[in-house]
Amino acid sequence: METNFPNLSLRPALFYSWDIGIRFELGVEWKIEYDFENSPYLKGVYKRAINLFKSLHLDDEEIFVVANVNDYGYKKVNIFYPFVRDKDVLYKLKHKVIPYVFPEDDEEGRYITHRFMLRCKTSDIRYVPLLKAICNQDMGIRPSIFHDIFFININRETIFHVYDDRGCDLLAKSAETIRDIYNTYNEWILDYDREEIDKVFR
Template structure:
């Protein structure tokens, strides 16, 4: 099954872009960063260690090593002529075997935020890799995503989505503040809701609770 068919079957009419939680009816928004201290937000700070721990724990709970997944990256092109060699480090740096990269697909689609593209000059390059969870160095990858606004390298500022084919879920860490988990069915993520209930973002808790009552 390719990504297009999977999305049509399980997430009809959903565009892969943030914020997933607000664009789909079944989902959970988890808080990753708590007790932020701007005076102590470096690489080894308690704050960032806590962010990493939550992101990695949620990912591991959701994806077993042998699960087939789509790893999808949106690379937004603002017409500045950026090369793809640098962009593709998202994959080459965080994939275990170079042979897996032969499966990497690239499509160009309309800019995923059309409201910000009045002149029509922007577009989005979508990179899609179908693989197993075990093919990805997901711990350093997740850390790099969490680092995007922290002034710490390595960092990844493109949106990266992990789509679990068996579980019919999509997982997206948007930055150090939090992550979205959406699913084709509430049953698919009920276990995550109960196990990590304390990590749910309080701002959206009432709406999330209503899904699982």
């Protein structure tokens, strides 16, 4: 992490913290009546998130799955358990306590962040239900995950973060690493940031 992304704080919004990245829009044409399981809106969100993930992570590639659990009165969590195929992989799970990742929101210094890190292969993770759970977090639909989950691809030197049903960030050490993603999924780029993103790949 420090080698490929020096001084990067692993927290939202990643796109605005690194020079090389893409911000994709996942949810389009939302309507309040679409707040139900497998609605047309959510099917579109899932499709984009899953397609982007598959394009970035081959089954045999080594990845870190990192979860930030912000502690406002910490209770034990089993974030990864439902989403790991072989439970023996969980013996590789690392945990450390770090300063609260949003210090600007904690002037009194009351909070901390628990960071869980799992090194595995992409194929070890049931990433389809995991991505869906992340996308569900603001929709009132279960299963849902409210913690920030980051996928760090060791081989490609990328970081992928779906922040909720609205969108996701993709960071890379080199623009060339993700140029194919930029070209293939160009229509999904968030228009608000498109001008800055286009500059990176010209």
